[in-house]
Amino acid sequence: MVTIREIAERAGVSTATVSNVIHGKSRKVSAETVARIRHLMDEMGYEAQPDPGRLEGRNQGKLVAVIIHYHLWFEESVLSDPFYGVVTGSIEQELRREGYSMMLYASQDIEEIIQTLMKWDVDGVIAVSFSISDCGKLYNLLRKPMISIDAYGKPGEEYLVPDVGLDDEGGGRLMTQHLLELGYETIYVGGAADFGIDHRRWLGVQSLRDSPLVREEKRRLEFLPLGSSLREREKRYREIARQVPFKRKTAIFFTSDTLAMEAMSYLAEWGVRVPLDIGIAGFDNSQEASRFSIPRLTTVRQDFSRKACIAVQELVTSLRDPAYQARCHQLPVSLVSRQSV
Numbered sequence: 001m002v003t004i005r006e007i008a009e010r011a012g013v014s015t016a017t018v019s020n021v022i023h024g025k026s027r028k029v030s031a032e033t034v035a036r037i038r039h040l041m042d043e044m045g046y047e048a049q050p051d052p053g054r055l056e057g058r059n060q061g062k063l064v065a066v067i068i069h070y071h072l073w074f075e076e077s078v079l080s081d082p083f084y085g086v087v088t089g090s091i092e093q094e095l096r097r098e099g100y101s102m103m104l105y106a107s108q109d110i111e112e113i114i115q116t117l118m119k120w121d122v123d124g125v126i127a128v129s130f131s132i133s134d135c136g137k138l139y140n141l142l143r144k145p146m147i148s149i150d151a152y153g154k155p156g157e158e159y160l161v162p163d164v165g166l167d168d169e170g171g172g173r174l175m176t177q178h179l180l181e182l183g184y185e186t187i188y189v190g191g192a193a194d195f196g197i198d199h200r201r202w203l204g205v206q207s208l209r210d211s212p213l214v215r216e217e218k219r220r221l222e223f224l225p226l227g228s229s230l231r232e233r234e235k236r237y238r239e240i241a242r243q244v245p246f247k248r249k250t251a252i253f254f255t256s257d258t259l260a261m262e263a264m265s266y267l268a269e270w271g272v273r274v275p276l277d278i279g280i281a282g283f284d285n286s287q288e289a290s291r292f293s294i295p296r297l298t299t300v301r302q303d304f305s306r307k308a309c310i311a312v313q314e315l316v317t318s319l320r321d322p323a324y325q326a327r328c329h330q331l332p333v334s335l336v337s338r339q340s341v
Helices: 004-011 015-020 032-044 080-097 109-118 134-144 168-180 196-206 230-246 259-268 289-290 304-320
Strands: 061-070 101-108 124-128 146-149 164-166 185-192 222-227 250-254 280-281 298-303 329-331 335-338
Touching: 004 015, 004 032, 004 061, 004 080, 004 304, 015 032, 061 080, 061 109, 061 134, 080 101, 080 124, 080 259, 080 289, 080 304, 101 109, 109 134, 109 164, 124 134, 124 304, 134 146, 164 168, 164 304, 168 196, 168 250, 168 280, 168 298, 168 335, 185 196, 185 259, 185 335, 196 222, 250 259, 259 289, 304 329
Parallel strands: 061 101, 061 124, 124 146, 146 164, 164 329, 185 222, 185 250, 250 280
Antiparallel strands: 298 335
16 A cells, blocks of 8 residues: 555655645645645555544444644644654554554544544554553553553653653753753753653753753753744744843754744744854754754754654554553664754
């Protein structure tokens, strides 16, 4: 079966762009690109996923639900975020290879997700960006094999569902050490709010508070809450732009590349020069960060596709062998140094 990723590779676009065209959310995609993607869909014989409404109450078998609990407000689709676009595209490819179909649902409302999922007759579930406790709640309701990706909770909280995650604290520490060594005196961590994965990355930053570079040289490490809506974030970026001329050597380490590039765009519009006036760093090493940001974005690399592949393999093994005990995985990260700091 043809996958979204294969179409994206042929079209020379991201999986998120292909997914948006397939689901009719192509307002920001050029007519030429839309036509090229649709032509490739026909030429390659792509088969769209079945309508979830038609599957309610029916025992179809070989179905896996992929549910996303997102926290930022997106103008069009959650899949416009490179992280979700690549992860879901990779999950789909791996599931098809194993003979399963994927049903996708995303919402900011956890209760809405639960109500929708309870209507679906699926074999297993992959939950993306849920709290550890909500994963446990879903599992207790469904009693079906389940794997989470990037589940978050309190430090030391026991995982109720096997999770495929990341060394988020290590990534926060790695980037902060790099920025300190470059001489930045004030380092802000820009995230939607101090919770979830953002909190873990912030914990990594805080672990350096007692290091000589911070304590002896009186450097500042602070969390910068941006808010979850575009309006809130735009207001915060404007405040940053106004304060830049009066700040000591400052860098902002954003908890995702999406936020970092969004901020760079606004700051450039208001005359703030990156990295001359302020340093900007991100987290993810998305395709957009490496190819399209100006200047190229310094970031922390994670392997989206590997994360998705491991989650699918753990789930499929659990489906085929009820005695199998799925395991948690914490994947490594690495620093990618470019021109934005």
